Amino acid sequence: MDRRSFLKGSFALLGSLPQQGAQHTIMIDSHVHVWKHSPGFPFAAGAKVPEFDLAAEDLLALMSANGVARTVLIQVIHYRWDNRYLLDVLHRYPEKFHGVCRVDPEDPAAPDHLSELTETGCHGVRLSPGVSAESDWFRGPLMAPLWKRCAQLKVPMTLLLPASRLPDAAVWIEKNPDLDVVIDHMADIPAGDTKQLQLLLALARYPRVFVKISHIWSLSRQAFPYLDLTDQILRLRDAFGSSRLMWGTDWPIVRERLSYSQRVALYRDHLGFLSGTEREDILYRTVQRVWPFGL
Template sequence: MSGPETPGIVDAHHHLWVRARHPQHWIDPTTMAAIDDDFEPADLVPLARAAGVTQTVVVQSIAVEAETADLLGLAADDALIGGVVGWVDLTAGDVAERVDRLRAGPGGELLVGIRHLVQAETDPAYLDRPDVRRGIAAVGAAGLVFDLLVRRHQLPMAARLAHDLPEVRFVLDHLGKPAPADPAAGDWARSLRALAAAPNTTAKLSGLVTEVDGSPWTPQDLRPAVAHALDAFGPDRLMFGSDWPVCLLATAYQRWVEALSELLGHLGAAERASIWRHTARRVYRLGAS
């Protein structure tokens, strides 16, 4: 199977960076040599077009507000990018004003969400903190999505947050990073279902290949996680994301599209269309591509 049967895919999760402008200190040049480079819109366009992608959402990669402003400027000049998930300091007392400033700049109308690198936080109660929750509530009040970037052990905290803030739309990145061979996978499955029980949540089928131990990987390695996500959220609350260029640590862009197409092949056409395009357009309130 070469990929989805029709074009019009929305890639709901990718990154862009130029290291001279925004250093990516998290990239280890030894173990992450495949992405120790600059990645700009011109690098993505041919890959996306070849895969049938007609619209994307670019997501922040560092906790710097200036990066978000630059991504919005890039999006304003790039017909492929339909939305930007940026970053603001959630603990600041003026989150609403910071969002307004971003929206007032070039491409500001393309700001569709905010994300914080919760996976890197050492505080086990980070998303339970009143100051953080006030910031996330302000993000929701501004009409923006909050992307949840959490690891498996942080999923219960994310579920509490989503249930306690029903007015905020939450999107779980990378399914909370399941590890198919991890003996704690059962805990991940239970935690994912607890999060999915909150109707204001959706999730991205993204970032899964970089969680598979060893190489090479096959679609079968990912089938249990995808099947559980389908059961927990349903196709109308799941969306495709490439996680490019991070995915290059484990796979090419086209191969991930083909693998996911194989894993979704048993679904009906309408269900597949939800995952490949409709959920992202609805949740992120994207314009026509």
Template sequence: MGAAVTPHVVDSHHHVWDLSVRDQEWITGEALAPIRRDFSLTDLLPEARAAGVTATVLVQTVTVAEETPEFLALAADSDLVAGVVGWTDLTRPDAADALARLRQLPGGQHLVGIRHQVQGEPDPQWLLRPDVRRGLAAVGAAGLAYDLVVLPHQLPACVKAAQDHPELTFVLDHVGKPPVASGAIEPWATAVRMLAGLPNTVCKLSGLVTEAAPKTWTVDGLRPYADTVLEAFGPDRLMFGSDWPVCTLVAPYGEVLDVARQLTGSLSDGERAALFAGTATRVYGLRLSEGS
């Protein structure tokens, strides 16, 4: 079955960075060398428009407090960025005040979620620490979502965190980073299904090409992982994300979107509309422009 085209697309997950402003310390080694340069909204805009993307969500890259205000300002001046998933230190006792201050900044109305690089935390139970739990409660009280960027072994803690915070919507980035390159599906699949069993969880259909083997990946190789989350979450709790520019290590922007369309080609028009626009719009409370 060919790729079905949706009327308009919301890209729920991309990044930008300027290495002259601050280093991206995670971009190291030969494999990541092609993205060790600046990526701006000016770079993304023509690719997004050509692919039919009408709105995006800009997501944090580093645990630096100054980045989120910068992203909010970018969103305020952009016709493309409809939301920002930022960062603040959730372990601080005044996390609720910090979130309120972000909302008061230029572009603060574009703050739709918070994320922390949990994948880099050595403690697999980091999300369950008392100080983090207090911060997660503050995110929920602020009406924001919480993005989970985790590795498969951290998914059980995600399940417990979502159980303990029913008032907070948890958004699983990159389908929980399954080991696509190896072809293994367990124990990732079982843990993802457990997370999907909770009503306050949604998932981004993003990052699969990034986890695949760069030169040998195929759409069929990605399909078991996409099918797992499609069955577990359903289209109304799935949202497309490009993971640009990280995805460019493996495939250009337009191809990543085309792959997502191929992986969801069996869905109805209404289900595709949810996955490619509706879920992100609803979960993040995006205010889309007239043309979106």
């Protein structure tokens, strides 16, 4: 057996074994959505909302049962630019949650809306450019003032985007070197796609870019615990360092595929190819650095 095959087999074995003592590590989930069917918090016109709720109280029960201390809430697309439910949750449970809002990126008033949302409880904004030309606003003139305001407010910019948009993101990152920027879900790069992965690895040269190693279940071609993503995570670790990687459940998206408990266990118990310090970075220290909680 050659060295590469030996190491690959070793990583696979370690990644499949629960980590002793990992259950005692603090865990801060960087990515959860909440919503509630309520006349007081109407969904956006045309939104395709599941029949079930994931209210804050439901999430708190899951967190308590699974040892998750704090959570960053990401404004769900069902409400689009109406962040009132998110703000309501943040005001009721300020010790448990931080919140990332959405603003309309094609609205010239978006920077002012971000300022208002930051003043009233949000800590960061999320943009979601797609692949098609309809999302070329991400290259347009309205981005400069929005990114600048984000930097002035000292709140992170979170990006849900395909790998093809990473070079566009690099333009704005370059112009805002003091702004923390978080790339969601490894830019949805599937296992084994080394060409697209290079686009993400290229952002490691910017010291304030962070990556969520989330959506593993949708990027893998294998069953739980998705060991074909091991190499990708290791390459991100090598490029960014574990201090710029974080986990996230993305609960309750596609909950029929993987329960909340399984998502927590995936990161708590199946990162054996990383050192203890690296796992602690991913489980809480990196999130705490970007979204500071009073722990």
